[in-house]
Amino acid sequence: MTTPSSASQSESAPSLSKLTIPPPQSAYTRPPPTTTPHSKPPLSSIISTHDFETAARSSLTSKTFAFYDSAATDLVTKSSNRATFDRILLRPRILRDVRHASTSSKILGHNVSLPLFVSPAALAKLVHPSGEKAIARACQFEGVIQCISSNASFPLHEILASMGANSTQPWFFQLYVNKDHNTTKKLLKEIMALKPARMAGVMITVDSAVPGKREADERLKADESMVAPNSGGKARNDAKGGGLGRVMGAYIDSGLNWSDLSWIREVVGPDMPLVLKGIMSAADAKMAVEAGMQGIVVSNHGGRNLDTAPASVLILLELQKNCPEVFEKMEVFVDGGIRRGTDVLKCLALGGRRR
Numbered sequence: 001m002t003t004p005s006s007a008s009q010s011e012s013a014p015s016l017s018k019l020t021i022p023p024p025q026s027a028y029t030r031p032p033p034t035t036t037p038h039s040k041p042p043l044s045s046i047i048s049t050h051d052f053e054t055a056a057r058s059s060l061t062s063k064t065f066a067f068y069d070s071a072a073t074d075l076v077t078k079s080s081n082r083a084t085f086d087r088i089l090l091r092p093r094i095l096r097d098v099r100h101a102s103t104s105s106k107i108l109g110h111n112v113s114l115p116l117f118v119s120p121a122a123l124a125k126l127v128h129p130s131g132e133k134a135i136a137r138a139c140q141f142e143g144v145i146q147c148i149s150s151n152a153s154f155p156l157h158e159i160l161a162s163m164g165a166n167s168t169q170p171w172f173f174q175l176y177v178n179k180d181h182n183t184t185k186k187l188l189k190e191i192m193a194l195k196p197a198r199m200a201g202v203m204i205t206v207d208s209a210v211p212g213k214r215e216a217d218e219r220l221k222a223d224e225s226m227v228a229p230n231s232g233g234k235a236r237n238d239a240k241g242g243g244l245g246r247v248m249g250a251y252i253d254s255g256l257n258w259s260d261l262s263w264i265r266e267v268v269g270p271d272m273p274l275v276l277k278g279i280m281s282a283a284d285a286k287m288a289v290e291a292g293m294q295g296i297v298v299s300n301h302g303g304r305n306l307d308t309a310p311a312s313v314l315i316l317l318e319l320q321k322n323c324p325e326v327f328e329k330m331e332v333f334v335d336g337g338i339r340r341g342t343d344v345l346k347c348l349a350l351g352g353r354r355r
Helices: 004-012 049-059 062-069 076-087 131-142 156-161 181-192 258-268 282-290 312-322 341-349
Strands: 105-107 110-112 145-148 171-175 199-205 274-279 295-298 331-334
Touching (some): 049 062, 076 312, 076 341, 295 312, 312 341
Parallel strands (some): 199 274
């Protein structure tokens, strides 16, 4: 029991047992990352994704960090993506032999070292001069699939060449469909000429018909010399601000609909896997199966488009309840809020299949 006097005491002074006193610097084996403005900490100090974020906040330009970190309006969905994982708990089972646990998996028939892929992020050259080329080489070294953005900093053939002429590393291409469908058809034909045997699939982003209002990105001026060579997107500033996500995505077709999947299939051929990125309901997941898709990405675009959309991981529960058959008929991926290996494990447990 708590007496009135002890309750009053606990309210007026914190318990010493709850105080966190950082150890002296000499006690660290891996000191936390520390940076000065626009400098990077030693890679050896990075031990989590949170450390990467800390380093990025300090070392990147304000505009670059705002572009990657910003989300739509009040950031409700962005925050919910992360917080929902904390509310989903794991139930451990004991006395299992885990001496030889493996993280290896398959994605659309391709062997990978981890049950995940590197999601498409535009303009990686903003972070490092090698941009997507460096990501490609790292993915090849680690046996992880890279999804290359339509708005990558380099032409697709240069990114693939950076892995070496004899590389067998698989990769996705993330497609934003242009308002001019002939432009997209031309791009897809060029892509199909670039060693399609290495290509894991075309990932069509379907949740960006209208750009989100990413206020942190809008407030800072854009460098108008930036161009995305694959899509032709160009940076500019206007009366609304300098949001890179908005102005560089101005070419995206807001009229894209289910019937358009047929001409995309015709261009890439019957054997190229198609994945829809941006599914957020059981009804649309079932329609993706009916449309002949090989996979979906359950995604709210990181909360960057429609704020107050539900957390992506919750949609896995909806699919399990309302259309569990989709997990057998196609591969189901999920993104948004994933920060730890336990988050990946929760996605797998909720239906993101590890084949």
